[in-house]
Amino acid sequence: MNSEYLFAHKHILGLDHLSVPDIEHILTTAESFKEISARTIKKVPVLRGKTVVTLFFEPSTRTRLSFDIAAKRMSADTFSISASTSSTTKGETLADTARNIEAMMPDVIIMRHPSSGAPHYLARHIKTSVINAGDGTHEHPSQGLLDLMTVKEHKGNISGLKVAIIGDISHSRVAHSDIIGFAKMGAHVFVSGPATLIPKKIEKLGATVCSSIEEAVTNADVVMPLRIQKERQNDPLIPSFREYATFFGINRQVLQAAKADALLMHPGPINRGVELAPDVADSPQSVILDQVTNGVAIRMALIYLVLGGK
């Protein structure tokens, strides 16, 4: 790494805004933090006295827990605000909610919100650092980064790999961050799924669209099915989960087309028997639990870095 490199981001809003050196720096930092989670005493004092608030406008256990653990392992104090407990339901605007929280002087606000761009809006209105924990159908940067970390860990590098992402590309913020991240790091990203779920001009984001999942998966180094929803807000997307499983689900046979040492990943939670056949989910190729472990390390790195850590 270039010794003059400086991580200069106050907010983490998406992989869109991160350069290749930024991403490399985050991954390196996360790799060095990963060891902390393996200790008997899983705590370092680097963020002692810092306050981290998780502000979630959508239900989530996993991401929130992961950020919470990450902050605590670095001795930060953490506080959770959920949409149901916050006052937005009473008609308070997001800006007001944020300003109220800011008045209590937290150091980082980690936000999940159903509206794309909500963290960008937040970052414009307050001075506190904002980390996007998922915004609408836009980005989920910490997930994208932990996916990069997991692949790098298993494959040694990312550049040149074939990554197949299968399923609901339109509504998956994970897919968006992954496509941007893997493409930036030099991987070849292929996407496939029902055409109802492939967004317009996704190629320009750095992905190749395949009309069949077999084509996307053939010789892939990484296979990642996404969680599927049958319809969203009156928009019919697929006829049934059964039909989806038959034509777009990842099962043993489909996976055989990938490289023998291909990694199977999933952003979770899994619909077993829909996008992923039950036996495949538990196969040795599956690195799904590694993703979860690395998620804590990535989130430690993100909180640490936006607070000025080197």
Place this chain on the structure above:
Amino acid sequence: MVQPQAILLKNCRILDPANKLDKKASLLVEKGKIKAIFTSRQKAPVLPKKLLSFDLNGKWVVPGLIDMHVHLREPGEEHKETIETGSRAAAAGGFTAVACMPNTLPVNDCQSVTRLILEKAETAYARVYPVGAISKGSMGETLAEFGEMKKAGAVAVTDDGKPVLDSQLLRRALEYASNHKMLVISHSEDAGLSRNGAMNEGFLSTSMGLKGIPHIAEEIMVYRDIAVAGYTGCNLHLAHISTRESVNLIRQAKKRGCPVSAETAPHYFMLTEEAVKDYNTNAKMNPPLRTPEDRAAIIEGLQDGTIDAVATDHAPHSILEKDIEFDRAANGIIGLETALPLALELHRKGHIDANRLVELLSSNPARILGVKGGSLGIGEAADITVIDPEQRFVFQEQDILSKSKNSPFIGSALQGKAVLTLCGGRITHNLLLE
């Protein structure tokens, strides 16, 4: 508002395409009417003693601008705009008349709402032409009382804000409106294709994670509207055209004699979808800003006569509706105070000549709506706009007269301004020194 006995506009460029006039001359207004237009070589008329006189030094004098598509929000949403504030903004932008859309609270779908609007408009800074609803409550089910609304003062009907989805209802509206000689205005949108959409569909909507509205959502309904107009033979006006294919469809329809007219808004010929980047809700409207190709086609349509009018779709919203998450923010932007400089930009770039500009902003809207104005005929009411095409200014929030400040042009350097607006001889806006 002052109504001087007489006003003399000296040394102006008189632009009056309706009377095929473009010459250096002076114009005399007396008792609220245009009394005379005369050149330096002609004999000057007898000038009254009490005379307000302006030496315009080559500035343009044009028939008062007419905005055929505004939302004045009154009754019901007075926190966004009122007839008073909206008409002040209109006068400042050079408009002497506006046609206000019926999507108020309650909807202007009956004579009593029409009357209420016109009562409020008695003290307004511009003529207000109410547009009634096509269907009761704009619910798209049964016809509103066109005849009674017309008698009360409505000039046209539309369910604007929403499309008329039921083609039979549109057909009946066109047929029935012809009895009352009322124009029908269509907001052309396939509501299924646009459902939950927040911006134009394309790479940008994908990369911003926003639900897109494909251009075909407009074009399918433009085609449907043209088909119904052609079949019934009744006039139909298409509001806020935003896409290339819509322009093509209208061009072809006009060629075969289909009785359609069309308007676009300044933002469709000035901006593209790029303006929504960084989730700028002041660039969110319906139809959404489109691509550079669409923008170029709109300009072409304005040049070749396919598009008849520039209307602002002035849609005031307060920060309560705009300073929020992008997908939850309301559609629409204000436009009355920027339309003229933006249209002048088209002129400066050589896309349209000055006469065409006046047609688009004055004479054509008057003709399409069937209202007075749009020309500088002797004896006509003195609805006059004086334009300084050279004046440069930065459009600033604190200068906005509209109650709402939702404009993507705030901070933009603009050129060309209305410096004097006369409505029936009353001075509704004046930046000139006598």
